[in-house]
Amino acid sequence: MSAIVMPSARSRAHLNATGLHLSRGGRPVLTGVDLIVSPGDRLGVAGENGRGKTTLLQVLAGTLTPDSGTVHRAGTLGVADQEMPVSADGTVGDLIDVELAQVRAVLRAFESAALDLVEERPGAGEAYAEALAAAESIGAWEADHRVDVSLAALSAVGDRSVPLAELSVGQRYRIRLACLLGAGHDLLLLDEPTNHLDAGGLDHLTAALRAHPGGVVLVSHDRALLSDVATAVLDLDPTSDGRPRTYGGGYAGYQEGRRAERERWETAYRDQQLEHRRLAQDLSAARNRLSTGWRPDKGTGKHTRATRAPALVRAVHRRQEELDAHLVDVPEPPLRFQPPRLDAPAGVTLLRADGVTVRGRFDAPQSVLLRAGDRLVVTGPNGSGKSSLLHVLAGRLAPDSGAVQGRRGARVGLLAQESPPPSRRRAFEVYEAAVGRLVSSGELGEPAPVGLGEPAAVGLGRLGLLPSEALHRPVAELSVGQRRRLDLALLLASRPQVVLLDEPTNHLSMVLMEELTQALATMGAAVVLATHDRRLLRDTESWPRLRL
Template sequence: MTRSLVVPARHRAHLTASDLHVARGGKPVLTGVDLTVSPGIRLGVVGENGRGKTTLLQALSGALAPDSGSVRLVGTFGVADQEMPIADDRTVGDLIDVELADARFAVAELDAATEALAEERPGAEERYATALAAAESLDAWDADRRVDLSLAALGAVADRSRPLATLSVGQRYRVRLACLLGAGHDLLLLDEPTNHLDAGGLAHLTTRLREYPGGVVLVSHDRALLSDVVTAVLDLDPTRDGRPRTYGGGYAGYREGRRAERERWLAEYREQQAEHQRLAGDLAAAQDRLSTGWRPAKGTGRHTRATRAPGLVRAVHRRQEDLEAHVVAVPEPPLRLEVPELPVMPGVTVLAAEDVTVGGRLTRPCSVSLRSGDRLVVTGANGAGKSTLLSLLAGALAPASGTVRRARAARVALLAQESPVSSRRSARDVHAAAVGELVVAGRLREAEVVSLARLGVLSAADARRRVSELSIGQQRRLDLALLLASRPHVVLLDEPTNHLSMTLVEELTEALTATGAAVVLATHDRQLLRDTADWPRLRL
């Protein structure tokens, strides 16, 4: 098959989607998506798990035909899916050759055109001009160097003879990402590109995307990457009219716009609910007057009673018609985390660890002292002992040396990295049982009990489901609810952003900043570290 010379569209490149709809198994996945991406636009795509982010990228790339709507793409593009399965004997070099094929062909075509020009063949000048324009537009001579730089910066395998099948999923992804960053496409479609990167790789990706001359569609839960890179955000989470929203002003503009949108949504919903309740009250009052209130005093003439009764009946009918005509058109807004007021012990050291160690897990003696309102961020490389230290503070682990002391009656709660074994009981029953045990043990007063519904972490329907049927993220939400329900004096959080939505993480961060309880946080999350930049640090 004859290969044609590819000339990137560059400033003419654009990607447009109009009113995209995709359903799977009869269930809507994407509803009314509109977007436009051109050079210099870096569009972040966000939303809870299952909102259709990956499906959207598939529709934009042409890998999936939408049920309705249209996609128009002008220019070259590269796609990085979350995973890159390999089932043949291709090598790292083969993958690089595929991604740089246009650049390689442009250089080869330019060499051939140069030879034709030297031999004064017919049409050689036009062929040479076309080949030169393509090679310059692709910056074809520098393509391999760009890929090599990205391979090194991302920690990817650079041995071109290495079979892809011998690499892990993460290693293959890094090779593919390096190729895309070096290929010079007009448009990049990236699905969770930070999943397999370390700090150095994250820094390189951030820099390259910020400098990228083409357009970018970036699906990510990484709030730091979104904050550093995107110029606009497409939010696929529910809205009052059921259609996605696009927010300008980068990630900060998205956060502010979404907050305002949610507040308007909640205000309209409450207003319509209040009106509905008022009409229901009017109907109940009219019905009450019809059954009792219309009867005149004893001795009143029959004519008077007969005259008043039809008017009351008509009033009841009017009230009933008003109520039936009033529809609460605004759907119930999404859940919002409501952290209860946590208790304090003024002037008391609620928790202290002195020179604690655990063999093979926390080898250097570590000391921590906490009073109500204290904040502490524990940092360090994987394996440094962050989780071990939090387990010691929570009392879930005994130190090999050193001591841990807690103030009398102080409640200490830990959100571990992973959820416990799933239960066949409903989330509501698990929550009620945990709270009941605390009350019976005298560690929690009845007046301090907070219902699962009030916390705003699970919908009523999800609260009735078995824990084993909940998603990982929903189980993590239940873990958080159990922690808050214990009304702790000390809150210990081990990688709290794992599996939680960006919205919930932001609400939790805001609540932790304001609480009077002591808070200890262990995390690698770059945005959470930024949000807590003024908290004291303990590096292990």
């Protein structure tokens, strides 16, 4: 793992944001964000797609003005956002010069101060000392060397004369990232910096951020990077009071804090719902007594009737007031993934592949034997045939040699790497149709009585993968992440005994991936997983490996 030698820690690096609020199109994007970043702090920013992570970085960088709140920065600032600062008709050298503009300015100021000192101009000594301190504080003389080190480590083009138009988007981003890592900025604001990086580049980025003496704000869905780098995590996902939470203790502290926060939220919501139902039942009982219970037995005098009725009326009014006064002010908690139980017959072979090959995908024969509870991780570089092997095991791709045999009646489910083309049917209708096909084909026994429409939506909603409003929207109008969640729901609907997952972290949130990983650990079904995700590989490090 390579690292960049950086200047000593700079106490001037500081970022403070208070009460940030911002809405777009009438929809709140940022709601009461507070944060402080000091030297040595590396703040991860987490949240589902659309929660305002990129917007927050733009506000912190000063390129977007919030509706309310303040941002104070001290020190130099380096930003890796989704826009490139140099047009495609520039060169690699132009991009490097733009990103190292602060370094160039500091060196020019030092040269000017040195010339004044040689000419013995008044005040030249003090000015020289200040210019020298400024240059040393950012390691200005070593900046280009640090950039070159990062360019090599990130597999980026280092020839300054190469036109940017000849480079891929990934190459341009890697060049810009190398400049940011080498420039010696006091503060770094990084938006998904792991995009376009290979394993070596990821190692270099991790080492560089851990060694950075200033402050870092890091937006990323890469759980491994956050786990390795973040000292605290700001969570922009909804909370019980609508305000973001910052968790100390790095990514592990974020996981534990979020789990505890969710449990408190669910408990408070459940308690309020139970109390509201109790008060409603008390009101109903009081009304029943008013309509029937106050009537005395036959022969009772009018005086008894006259004295009992007002008391019952007052009781109804009191119960109504108690119900009206009881506000359910805790919002409904977010969904929690609730997978069905997936089991398979113990001790029998569910699926077997012997010496299979697919020409042009993977030419070396591969063999796989899967029984109930078996686990397997398929690894290898892009293009090595991981997806093709899973499609062969799923029966969707015929091998050019070798054979695949499945136990009679064994159900095999595949979560492919990309979702199929979206239809205009609503999500619950797609789910209902899939279950209907499984039942009519005999792959599944008749499920619990389910009517048309709403009951199917209830069954899909019970998985905790899609919010209620998304269940009734056309699939074509769902986000990429929501369509991926529907794919997972359709896989689970078949109650597979062999579960094949091809890059399951694609487009799924960090929270759902944590919940899915926990579910995989307890499934009775056999599970085969193909992934590049470093955190998922760590979480499944005890599983057998098949490297292609």
